[in-house]
Amino acid sequence: MASMMPCCSQPQSGRMPRSTPVVAPRLGVMQRRIRLVRDVEGQQFLDALNTTLVPRMSLAGETAKLAEFQQVFEGKKLVSGTEIAMVGSVVGDLDVTITGPGASRAYDSVTPERRIQSMALTRGLFELFLGSNSV
Template identity: 50%
Template sequence: MQPLYRSNMRSARLAHGHTPCPAVAFRTSHIRRKSCVPVHASLTVKDAQSGVEFLLAQKFWQGEAYRCLGAGTRSKQIVFVNVKVYSVAAYVEADRAAKELGVRERGGFFESDDDYCSAILDGAFNKVLTLHLVRDVTGEQFTEAINKSLLPRMQLAGDTASLDQFNAYFNSKNLANNTEVLLLWSMAGDLEVLVTPPISSPQEYSEEKPEMRINSPALGRGLFEIFLGSSPVVPDARAEWVKGAKALLESENIKRASRKA
């Protein structure tokens, strides 16, 4: 994905020591849902394949300010044709994640892209997967696709009851085009889930509340592993998240250098 900065915004961010993130665009977003906080003149991350945009700086109902690491598209082959199903973005608590990435780098932890993904998975900070549907699917279709990779992990952890609860929640849903599914994995080990009505533009979720909370570290980790693990269901998204983690680390290094100076 190519950088989409307008020149004046790029200059302003570089002047203040910010590291540009690939596929970031400057746009004005207007929120229509009354319960959500309006966002104006927001930086967004655009998924080049689907065209879906996500806020670069996001707020959820729990945790500190979040940063979007990037986005990619999940496609499925139907009768020899690749059909786009959803765009997925990953968010991390920006300050906590940046500091932890810095500690790991100074400890010589990073040698490959897998190490960055492991740092995101194991990091002591909240993280969120935001799935934006680009076609209508049923809840059963949504969970069926995820369970192919998730069920063996939950069986190994001996916690299929949590997966059953997760599936029961989605099986009653019809996920229309432009619906967003938010999966927040907290440091406490909870998986918090929110499904929104269809939206027309990126929005902030600080005033929203999760519809379901499951206390299962195995479920949270299992879900994130199928996106960040060695065999990701959306390889393009994983590659973008590695780039985003590197950009966040570079930003942290610039801050540290500035403080020392």
């Protein structure tokens, strides 16, 4: 299923993994960070996620929330070294932050690009990366 993520690849020895799970210090918060290893367009990144997310969000009746998530990436050029952080809470708030190479990654002090309230989207993204068929 790694083919779903054309923007990312397994790192060589000694390099940071393409996707790193982190349990944030607050109870009930999960964070997923993805560091891109090559340049991609925002739409390429979305295409890789949409295969899994579109059916789930359609079933949940929350396609508007998916569209809100997609707007974060539309028209963006994501260069190698860019990090995408997604922080989800147990109540379904999803914070999405994109930081360029060399930018501060102190996510507790960075304002997210978008906060989306959707349990279906939050669970769908974390299932995509942490579930039994994860990428």
